[in-house]
Amino acid sequence: MAGLRSLQVDTAYIQDVLKLNVQPSDSDYAVDIRNGAINELLRPTFPGVIRQIRKNLHNLVVILDPAQENSAELLNVAEMIGLVFVVSEEDDVDGTEDAGVALVRAYHYICHEVDSQSAFEAVITMFNQVATGGRLSVGDVVKVLEKRFPYVEVSSILGGDSSYDANRKEGRSYYAQTGMGPLPVVMYNGMPFQREQLDPDELETVTMHKILETTSFFQRAVYLGELATDQDVVDFIMNQPNVVPRINPRVLATSRTYLDLSATNNFFVDDYPRFMTLDTAQRSSAVANSMNYMTKK
Numbered sequence: 001m002a003g004l005r006s007l008q009v010d011t012a013y014i015q016d017v018l019k020l021n022v023q024p025s026d027s028d029y030a031v032d033i034r035n036g037a038i039n040e041l042l043r044p045t046f047p048g049v050i051r052q053i054r055k056n057l058h059n060l061v062v063i064l065d066p067a068q069e070n071s072a073e074l075l076n077v078a079e080m081i082g083l084v085f086v087v088s089e090e091d092d093v094d095g096t097e098d099a100g101v102a103l104v105r106a107y108h109y110i111c112h113e114v115d116s117q118s119a120f121e122a123v124i125t126m127f128n129q130v131a132t133g134g135r136l137s138v139g140d141v142v143k144v145l146e147k148r149f150p151y152v153e154v155s156s157i158l159g160g161d162s163s164y165d166a167n168r169k170e171g172r173s174y175y176a177q178t179g180m181g182p183l184p185v186v187m188y189n190g191m192p193f194q195r196e197q198l199d200p201d202e203l204e205t206v207t208m209h210k211i212l213e214t215t216s217f218f219q220r221a222v223y224l225g226e227l228a229t230d231q232d233v234v235d236f237i238m239n240q241p242n243v244v245p246r247i248n249p250r251v252l253a254t255s256r257t258y259l260d261l262s263a264t265n266n267f268f269v270d271d272y273p274r275f276m277t278l279d280t281a282q283r284s285s286a287v288a289n290s291m292n293y294m295t296k297k
Helices: 002-006 011-018 038-042 099-113 116-128 138-148 154-158 168-178 200-223 233-238 280-290
Strands: 060-064 082-085 185-188
Touching (some): 038 200, 116 138, 185 200
């Protein structure tokens, strides 16, 4: 407000400027009134209020199979989220038969023809058509496409020879690299939610609690001078000593797996045909016999 007044904009016209649409959506404004200074975190405010700061302080990523049950309900927890769609990796998959592939191809088509914001809104519209506890269908995707693009042949977008198939396989590759458990997966600032926290009725409350807890962490970092306005918040999070780039279940699992070195033999791994006939304990012994730095006591 003070900035607009310094530009000699009268108070009577300030509301008109803030409501000036620059995009087709009614929620877009010509002026971004959020503050870019990270020090705003230290400004007193009412309990529970989320401060409007132009920083990526709160990042919610949902990894899901669009055709899975309850996927639609998970997308109602926030307006600003990141989505990773895990769908079929088959080269010849047909989007007119696979709902997940249909959604991904429809998303890329709208991104190409309009923009990513419109594509995201279309995805939300598709999921809003799904009944509670139901699954996304190809018909839900087709209905939205036909309404928004009535003069386009839907089969050319969703079919097996679609030109809008970019990054379809990358979603599953990313999911595999994270080392997460079964879908869906929800992560707040890289920290995965527990399975019991993914209940659609509780997810919004859990997310709000995460936001309030993380705000206290950021406030302390700003107060101590560890986080400044010119720093990237995501980089700051990733540089914390308790943060790892990805979760490795083999390293972090609570149940340990041990090598059975109880067997005794004179076999070695270089005798591959014989090695393949051994049981697990004998193979472990053969590996130990072949490695100078691995011994049995």
